[in-house]
Amino acid sequence: MAAVGKRQAGCDGCGQTVPLEELTTVTMPDGDAAVCCPACVPHARAAAEKPASLDQRRGTCDGCTGEFLESQLEAVTLPDGTTVDCCSSCIADAPQRDGDGADETTGADGTESETESLCRQCHELVREELFRVTTIDGRNERLCASCKDEAEEAGVVRDVELRKSRAREILDVEQGASDDAIREAYHEHVKRAHPDHKSGSRSAFQLVKNAYDRLREAEFDR
Template sequence: MAVVGNRRADCEGCGRTVSPEESTTVTMPNGDEVVCCPDCEPHARAAVRTGTAFDQRRATCDGCTGRYLATELEDVVLDDGTALTCCPSCLAQAPDPDGDDDGSDPDGGGATGSRTASHTSTSVPDTDHDRCRQCHERVAEERFRVTTIDGRTERLCSDCTADAEERGIVADVAMRTTRAREVLGVDADASDEAIREAFHRQVKRAHPDRQSGSQSAFTLVTDAYERLREED
């Protein structure tokens, strides 16, 4: 949709109506020009680079109630006729009362179990564990958990996190678990008890009342412990 004069236009990524001053036009590889709001512009440019689909419309998963790109969700119908919209993780965890892990009937005639997909895909659905939610590229390192000023929580790569911070749309960036373990000096497989013991040792040293401590060090240790507790 093109912007004409002072008319407002719908962002072709998320569907939000934006003013001409807020909108940006991005030319896609096929030559189409798409109108983007400030939030969707990076997604459009990432789609140009990677050749992925540009559709940032979001919907709610009926399983975990998380917000996902509409293109990542799949409609399924349970045996009792209930229709659900599920993210890839919830789709994989849907109960199978017949106990058939492979989702096929005993005669090999097709999918039965507790759910029947309303459409099929030849590709394995992406999980939310290794792909940046903004540029959609796979990342080997742990992603940042970013909370935006409009209340959305996204898992972003380091480049997209830095870009979001530069654009002033970040309210908070949570400490990564790898950094939290480094602060407390524990391994990735450390038990809850080992993490607590490490926290008590470190927080005593970091306390502002001690000569070896400071308020910033105390806050860092406390934040690291709280971050690892969230992983329980």
């Protein structure tokens, strides 16, 4: 709203300059305020009564309590199993539960032990490695197999990352294999999978490479 003189200002709708006392403030679905003249007020109120679209809906970050678009908030599962919504700044500071699943947990004696993982969709504890899913609106979720399948059927999935358990199957390495063992298995399999090899193909080559990249990523996650 641009003030003109002492008692006049511009309407945010039509831009006309009218006396201040004739202007009305209308709150829009995205939370912004529009200052309108009498002629524009009905149109502004009609727009304000429309439900906000998915991109306009706003939520509160459970960390800093700031208000953000829902698409800018991400669900984070805390070590106690509680799921909270956080902005990008608070995600980095939030203590997160290991959401990749039971087969990646190390016990107090240094051996790997089985635990449960919390699916962010059904909120059920499952004894399986969760799928790391990216939705079409950019949200990153950790889902059990059933919820992942339902999301794919609903057409809301953009990408599903290869699970570590599947990556180990592709490279034929055991759980807890050393970095050297994983690297050696990769070189062995990638040679056979190379398109120039009789038994290889482009898709097989890419699958082996993806498996190695996933296990390398898991190495840095530890």
